[in-house]
Amino acid sequence: MESLTYIDWPVTIRSIAPLLALLGGAMLSLIFAALPGNKSWRLEFWASIAGFAAAIISSWLLWPQSGKGAFATIATGRLSQAGILIVTISAMFAAFVSPSYMEARREARPGYYGLIAFTAFGMAAVASAADLVTLLISIETMSLAVYALAGFMRGRPASVEGALKYFITGAFAAAFLCMGIAFIFGSAGTTDLRIIAERAVSAAADSRHIFLFGLAMVAVGLSFKVAAAPFHAWAPDAYDGAPTPVTLLMATGVKAAALIAFFRIASAIGVAGGELWHGLLWGLAALTIMWGNLAALRQQNIKRMLAWSSVAHAGYMLMVFPSVSANPQGLVRALLLYIVAYSLMTAGAFAAVGAFGLSSGEPADIGRFSGLSRKRPALAAALSLFLISLAGFPPTLGFFGKYYLFLAVVRAGDVGLAVVAVVGSVISACYYLRPVMAMYFKDARVRAVPKAPTAVPAHAFYAAVVAAIVIAALAVAIFGIMPQDLVAFVEASAL
Amino acid sequence: MLDLIYQHITLQGLIWLVPTLPLCGAAGIGLIAMFCARSEGAKFRNFASFAGCLMPALSFAACVVLFFTLTGFEATEPSAITGPLFRWAALPTLFVDVGLKVDQLSLVMALMVSGVGLLVHIYSVGYMWHDEGYLRYFALLNLFLFFMLLLVLADNLVVMFVGWEGVSLCSWLLISFWFEDAAKARAGAKAFIVNRIGDAGFLLGMFLIYGAMSAAGAPAESGYFNFESMQRYGIYFVPVATAISLLLFAGAIGKSAQIPLYVWLPDAMAGPTPVSALIHAATMVTAGVYMVVRLNFIFVLSPIALETIAVIGAATAIFAAILGLAETDLKKILAYSTISQIGYMFLAVGVGAFTVAIFHLVTHAFFKSLLFLTAGSAITALSGEQDIRRMGGLKRRMPITAWSFVMGSAALAGIAPASGFFSKDAILWQAYERGHGALWAMGFLGAGLTAFYIFRAAGSVFFGESATSAERYKRAAEPPFSMVVPIMLLATLVAFAGILGVPLAFGGSNMLCTWLGGLIPSELSRAPSEGSRGVEIVLMAVTLLWSLHFSVLGWLIYAQKRDWPQRVARRVAPLARLVSKRFYVDEIYDRTIVRPLIWISRKILWQGIDDTVVDGIAVEGTARAAGLFGALASAAETGILQHYLLYFLIGAVLIVGFVTL
C-alpha cells in the first residue's frame, strides 16, 4: 500500500487528465442513458460530446509540456497526447454523424453514446499504454464496446452477424495476444515496455525461441486489430454490417490506436527480432497491401469497398514496422502523419456515405451514386475529394501522407516494400474512381432513386453531419496544400 | 519619352512583356473558347477581336520601345539580356535557365514577327468573322505569336527549342483548323511529322553541343546551351563543327521546307489564308534561317557545312520555282515561291552573307504576307476558288487588292524599286563577289523563273478576261475595311522596306546589314572590296532586266494569250506532266518511306508487338490478373466464420513457424 503514498497525485491527475475526462464523459453519458424516456439519448449524446471536448482540450494543453513522461503503466508523452487527440477526434466524428443516422433507422436507443465514449476511452488507453498488461486490458475495453456497437442495429441481421464474427475472431485474437504477452513476460521478466526495450536483446539471446514466439503471437494479435491480412477476414463483414458511424469509428480510431500500440511494442522489441522481425512484418505489409487492394477491385458496395481499402491502408501503415529500429523517429513521424491523413479522409468518406444513406438507405451500392453530382453537388464533391485523397492524388492530404510515408520507408531501406505500395496505390485508383465516375459521369437510374429524399433530410442533427463532413474536407484540402503545421505537430510528437 | 516608360517598367520587364502579352491573349481567349459552347461563344467575338489584336499591338509597341532603347546605347554592341527568369533545370552537369536576349538580330526578328503578326491579326478579324471557331482561331494565333517570339528572343538553345516545337504545334493546330475535313487534318499531320524528322537532327545537334561543351570544360553553371557561353567556347567546336552544323541544318531543312523535306509546305496551304501568310510564309518557316544566323559562329567553323547549305539553298530555289511554273492552285504557287525564296536565304547563309539573309528574310516576310493576304481576298471574293485557270479579270472588281498583289509580285520578282529587288540582288551579289560563280548562275536562273511564275499568277488572277462564272464575278468585291487596311499597310512596307538596305554601290548606307554586322564576327573581319562597285551595278542591271523581261512575258501570256501555254505544254507533254506532278516527289516518298513504315508499324509493331505483347499480355493481362486475384480474394470472403478463423489460424501458424523455426 505504501507505494500509493509515493505518487504525487496532483501531478499524476493532471498528466492523465485526458483519460480521466474521457472516462468522466463516458460515465456521465451512462448515467443519462439510464434516465427514463425515449429521448434520453440526446442528453447521452451531449454528455459524450462534452467528454470528448474536455479530453481534446486537456490533451491539447498538455501536449506542449509533455516530453517523455509516464505514470506507472500509462505513458503520458507527446506521442500519447497526439494519439489521444487523433482517437478522440475520430470518436467525435462518429458521434456527430450518429444521431441523424440512428434516428433515420429508428435505432436510437440509449447506451449507444455511452459505448462510443467508452470506446474512445479504451482507444485513448490503448494509445497511451506503456505496459503489456495495461495494453491488453485497454484493448479489451475498447473491443468489447465496439463489438456491441457493431451489432447495435438489432433489426438488421447483417449487423448482428458482422458483430458476431467480429467478436469471435476478436476473442481468438485476444487469446493469441494474451499468450504472446505471457511468453514475452517469461522471456524478459517484465511487462513494462520500457524495461523490455532495455532487456530485449539479452532476452532474445538467452531464450530466443520463447521470445520470438511471444513476439510472433503479439504480432498476430495486433495484426487482427489493425485488420492486416490474413487476419482481416472479419473486416468487410463487420464494416458492412455495422451502422455507418460505427464503421467510421472502427476504421479510424480503433485502427489508429492499435497502430500506435503496435508501434510502441515494435520499437521496444523489434530490434531484438532482427532479420526475422523484418521479414515477418515485410511480408505482412506486402500481403495486406496487395490483398486489400485486389479484393477492393471487385466490390459493388461502397462500404465493403471502403472496408477493403482500410485493409490496404493498414498495409501501407504497417510498412513502417519492418525497419522500425533503423530510424524510429522518422518512421513514427511518417506513421503519425499517415494516421492523421487516413483518419481524416476515411472519416470523411464514411460520413459522406452515411449522409447519402440517410436519404436512400442501405446497402450503399455504388450504382446508386449515379448522378449524385446533379442532385446533391456538395455531397458528391466532398465524397469525391475524400476518395481522390484516399487514392493519393495531389494536392490532397492523402497524397502528401503517402509521399511522406513512402519516402520514410525508402529511407529506411525497404525499397521493395515501397514498390509494392506504389503498385498497390495504382491498383487502388481503379476502385476509388469508380464511385466518382458514377457520381459525375453517369445518369441516375430512374428506379433506384426514390422521389422524396432528393431533398436534404430534415433532421435536427443533420447539421452535425454537415459539420463533420465540412471539417474533414477542409482538413484534407488545406493540409494537402499547406502541410507545414501538421508536419511540425507530427515531428514534435514523435517521441 | 523613353525615360517616362522606364520610370514604370524595367528594361527586363519590357522584354518579358513582348512574348507574354500574346500568351495572356491566348490564355484568355482560349479559356473563353473552352468554357463557352460554340453558340454562346459568338457573344465573345468582339472581345476576342479586341484582345486578340491588342496583345500583338502592345507586343509590337514594346519592340519599338526596345528598338529605340537599343539604338540609344553608346556601346558598339548594343544588346540587352533579361538574365535568367528562373532556373528551369539544375542537374549536376546541366543548367538551363529561362532567359531572353535582345540584340540587333533578335530585335529585328521580333519587330518583324510582331509587326506582321499584328497586321495578320487585324486582317483575320474580317477574314474569319463568320467562322464557327473564331475564338479558337484567335487563341491559337496568339499562342503561335508567343512561341515565335520566344523562339527569336531566347537566350539559349533549349528555350529556343521550346519555341521551335511550340510553333510546330500551333502550325499543326492551325493547318488542320477545319479538322472536320479529313484531308486538311491529314495535311496538318503531314506537316507535323515531316517537321519531326528535321527536329531529330536538331536534337542530335544539341546533344553534340552538350558533348563538346562538357569536353571543353566549360562551367556548367553558365549553361552549356547559352548562346553567349557557346560563343565564348566556340573554338572547342572545331572537331565536331561539321557534324553539329549539318545536324542543326537538318532541323532547319524541316522547319524551312528545303529539299528534301519541303513536301509539307504546299499541303500546309489547307489552313486559313492568314495562317499561311503569317506562319507558312513570313515567320515560322524562316525560323530555320534565323537559327543558322543565330548560331553563325558554329557554322563558319565548317566550310563543308556552309557549302552544303548553299548548294541545297540554290537547288531548292530553282527546283521550287520550276514547280511553281506548273502549279495551278494560287496558294500553292505562293507556297512554292516561299520554298524557293527561303532557298535564296540559305544560299546567302551558305556563302557567308548572314546579314543579307536576314535582310531578305525581312523583305520576304513583308511581300510574301502581302501576296498571301491579297490572294486570300481574291479567293474569298470568288467564294473559295483557288484554281488560277478559273479566275481572271479581278482588277476591275477589286483594284486595291489587285495593285497590291502586283506590288508584292514586283518585289518577289526583284523589280526595282520594290524591296525584294535590293535584298535579292544583295544575295546574288554576295554569291558572285565571294567567288561562287555557279551558285550565282543558279540564283540568276531562279530569279527569272520567279518573275515568270508570279506574274503568270498575277496575270491569270487579276488581268485579262474573267474565267469564272458571270454571277460569281459580279459578286466579287473589295473585302471589308479591316482586311484592306493591313493590305495597304503591307503594300507600303513592301514599297519602302528596300531603304533598309540600299547598297553602297547606289550611294546608300546598307543600314540593316551594317547594324546587324556588329553581331557577326566573320562579317566584321571581312573588308568590303572597293573596286567592285562597277561590277555590282552592272550585274544588278542585268538581273533587273532579266527579271523584268520574264515578268512582262508571264503577264502577257497569261493575261492575254492563255491558250499559248496549253499548246506549248502539249508539245513537250512528258516534261509538262512531270512538272505538274511535282516530279512525283510525294509519290516517291510515299512508296519508299511512308508505306514501308506504315507496313512495319501496322504489321509488326502494332499487330505484332502492341496488340499481342503490350496490350494482350502486359496491359490487359495485368488488368485481368488483378481482376482474377481480386476475384480470388473476394471468393475467400465466404461469410462463414469458421473459414475466417481458419485463415486466421493458418496465418498465425505461418508467422509462428517463420519466426521460431
Next chain:
Amino acid sequence: MIEAILFYFLAACAVVSAVGTITRINPLMSALWLVAALLSLAGLYGALAAPLVAAIQVIVAAGAVMVLILFVVMMTDRGPEGMRPRAIRFSKMLGALAAAYLAIVMIVAVAVPPFVASPASGGYYESPVTLGGFVAGKYAAAFELAGVMLLVAALSVITIAKWGERTRSDDDDCEEALS
C-alpha cells in the same frame, strides 16, 4: 521428482479436459469438462508454488464463472436432442492440422532450447501481500482499467440484449419504408 510427476499428470488432465470441452455435443457436458480443465489448471498453479493464483482460479473461474455459464446453458438449452454432430469437413481437418502444428511448434519452442528463467519471474505471487502491492501500486492503472472493462462488458451485453426494447415499434426498416 514427485513434483514433476504431479505437474505432468495435471497437465495431461488439463489437455484431455480441454479436448473434451470442444468435442462434446451436449453443451452441459462441455461445460462440465471445462470445469475439469479449469480445476486442473488450478492444480498446476499450485504445483508451481503459486497458491494464491490457484485459489483465485478455483473460486473465480471454476466457481463463479462456471456457475454462470451453467445457468445460461440450462436456461437456454433445449437439450441434446436438438444437436447433431457435424460431419468433419476439409476445412476442419485443415484447422485441426494447423492447430496441431501450432502445438508442436510451441512445444519445440519451449522444450528444445534450455529454458532460462528470466530474472524477475520468480517469487512474485506467493503471497496476497505482494500481489496487493502490485495491484495498488505499479499496476494500479491496469487494475482500474480492468474495472472499466467489466463495466463496459456489462453495458455491451445490456445494449445488445434488452435495453430499450420497449421503445422500438417494430422491425420496419427505413429502407423498406423508402423502397
